[in-house]
Amino acid sequence: MFSKNYGPSTGYGGNRTYSCYSSGDVDSALGFEDFLYTDDTSGTDEDLDLFVLFGNLRGNVVGLRYYTGVVNNNEMVALQREPNNPYDKNAVKVNNVNGDQVGHIKKELAAPLAYIIDNKLARVEGIVPYGAKNAFTMPIQMSFWGKEENKQAVLDRLKMHGFKMAPPLKGSELGFGSNLLSGRAGPSYSAPGHTAVQMTTEQLKSEFDKLFEDLKEDDKTREIQGPEVIGTQLLPHQKQALAWMILRENNKELPPFWEERNNFFYNTLTNFAEKERPENVLGGILADDMGLGKTLTTIALILANFHNGKPLPVEKIRCDQFYKVFGATSVKNEGDLPVKDHNCNLESSTSSGKSETVQAQLSSFYPERTKAKKPKYSERSDSEESEEWLPQETRSTSSIQLAKRDDSEEGPRTTLIICPLSVLSNWIDQLEQHISPDVHLNLYVYYGPDRSKDPELLSRQDIVLTTYNILASDYGSRGDSPLHKLKWLRVVLDEGHTIRNPNALQTKAALNLEAQRRWILTGTPIQNSLKDLWSLLSFLKLKPFADREWWHRTIQRPVTMGDQAGLRRLQSLIKNITLRRTKMSKIKGKPVLELPERKVFIQHVVLTEEERQIYQAVKNEGKLAISRYFSEGTVLAHYADVLGVLLRLRQLCCHPHLCTNTSSFSGTGVNNTPEELREKLVNKMKLVLSSGSDEECAVCLDSLTFPVITHCAHVFCKPCICEVIQSEQPNAKCPLCRNELRLEHLVECPLEESDFESVKKSDQEWIPSSKINALMHALIQLRKENPAVKCLIVSQFTTFLSLIETPLRESGFVFTRLDGSMPQKKRVEAIQCFQSSQAGSPTIMLLSLKAGGVGLNLTAASRVFLMDPAWNPAAEDQCFDRCHRLGQKQAVVITKFVVKNSVEENMLSIQNKKRKLAAGAFATKKPTASEVKQTKINEIKTLIDL
DNA sequence: ACCGCCGGGTGCC
């Protein structure tokens, strides 16, 4: 019944309704809502931004005496269809903010409403203006919101039943009570297809930045010493964060927008009141910039604030007892084995590399005693989805049961930390680094196929560490997720913006965790739009925002439409639950982080005559083809081909040998066998994926997960496109080109091993290139000046990195390498090796642009050579931040090589545009599919000089 | 009176 997969036939990603049932109740059954409520308001969020107010209508709520839900005058209510009502299939329920039913809409009105709601012609929102004390019926003021194009249909349908809607009052667009409004919003119906008033992105951005300008507040500037079991001295801003987090976890205040009024608790946004005290979240969002030490601060919190503000009772270990205790109390082995035997014992039953991990894990808390190596991981495939690389011993034996606790402590004791796989090892590292060696902590890494499903075992830990993928797959596919059976002391979502998509399984899984305290760590609480906040708030369980309708009505829509009062509400909400410092933030006049300077230089490279000839030849051919697509109007249908042309040009800017796949235009493919077609599609997809174009799925506008390619050669996330196909049955069309879309025609991307082939081809005789010459010149010059300086050489093309190896060797450079195709174990080795300050350690690291997650720390380097520009400037910045971060002692100099008169120069101008766009990160309007298309087309024109 | 009027019973969807 709970079976769930990404296959085409399930209702994957079914959006939940904007209903009034409280999410907590329904969702508590694992994943149930996906199956029960697939008929949703669909037309999902992106449309909501285009909604305008059609008008208002007064009606009646009847049957009050049959229901328990009560309302106040001016309280917002939700309307919910009840199609299975035995007396009237048109029934429309009226619920209060809590989701309790108040009554029904009178049947005469319910009839047109049902039609309007069911056909998604409008969303109907209600406010009970007065008559809250009535016993039998009460009035309801309804506002109708929808897409401009549906307005007439709504008016007509109401008219058909004898109702006439009052046009929106000037200034009442927000449906929020006109007295609250500035009145600056114009009439909404004059601008078809768009919201009436959009603040410019600049306005929104600057407004949004103000949300976080709050360091003057007392409770966020107080410092507190870290717990003594933290071996590391906390920085001032970390002490502030710790103090603030402890305050939040012990806070007894009402949540934002709640007041106590004569023995009732009153929500000032919705005018809802109830007897029961609404719970405030014992937690919040730590939104510090990357590199400010969110992980360390959180570790300090775990140790410093257990129950009642007391520190976590940890056992200090005496050295002579260490081994004994270790073996005797291991969870897995009841035997009295010393740690070494223990490892050997386990090793016998598993493949190589695993015992090493065990030792590292165990010893990670006792570095001195056991001469710990840093945690090392066995071979793994590169995929983030892969769960096979962490050996089971890591998970089972890292849990060591030796601390005797005061059992009088009531309640859960375990902190659950969920993070992306890429930072899992960072957590382990940091726990190792920062917790005093004589302190014992029970840590269980809940990961891998043999993770224990025993809630008891988990509940005995101090910390359980797992990944979003595990969380989601446990939640989605089985009924036996121990993570969801337990009530946790604390749940921490690291890189918490991971759950910003409310339809993603991992989001649902996270929302269904039970915890006393909840934390979100993220450097970017809002990535694209205000909508990103909703899942986070929902996770924090702040009443009444867990239900999207109330979030949307009270905050999102007012803010999106430029309402000042809405913005103030958002601001006070954010201030209340968020602590954010940027790298630029200051404490007592001093920067939070004193990072050395960072300079970026662009070094132009001129191609040799020979290189230029090849480049021009390929460019002319490509330009010809692309302009033909333009004249045919089929550019986007040939998008993969276009990317292919651009890719080849970019490769040629680096080195002629990179461009091995010579012209391969697919033509129209008249007489292809299915096998050939399939192969072509797969090749195209690989091209798209490997071109570093940072392709996004046109459905979710997020980066591609589980990419599949359609027969029309467009790439989407499999779950996204499956949903499209299902909802448009039986004649689904490609969202990008409207070509026929068939489930059975989707081609999946075979598992990656992409680079390997091209690496083999490097058998051909090595030749230099202009760029390599420029690089080598700079490197040798640098070595003369300072032989110890360390450099990162970054490229999107791993083959290029391989080509660079040759001259590096010839010139006697010691180098290491880090790219996505390397097993985790080798990566860790490469990083450690490079970071080492020992004489003879590598001075150069060859780094693929996207290798490693945000946690990657390469502060040993103070020079970066970016060999080729990336599509997305943010990817470059992220890469630079790997050495320009906490711990960097020297000024960082970045050199970007850009070939004169080439696609690379054009890429720079697109980068600049994107940077400007990103500056308006608070743009609330998601670009429409056609806008995305147009942007792409324009980009292509710029890139190929058309 | 195949009406009007009266007053009791009754009440969401």
Place this chain on the structure above:
DNA sequence: ACCGCCGGGTGCC
């Protein structure tokens, strides 16, 4: 519901 609506009782002035 201090309403509306229903349907039974009733019937000149």
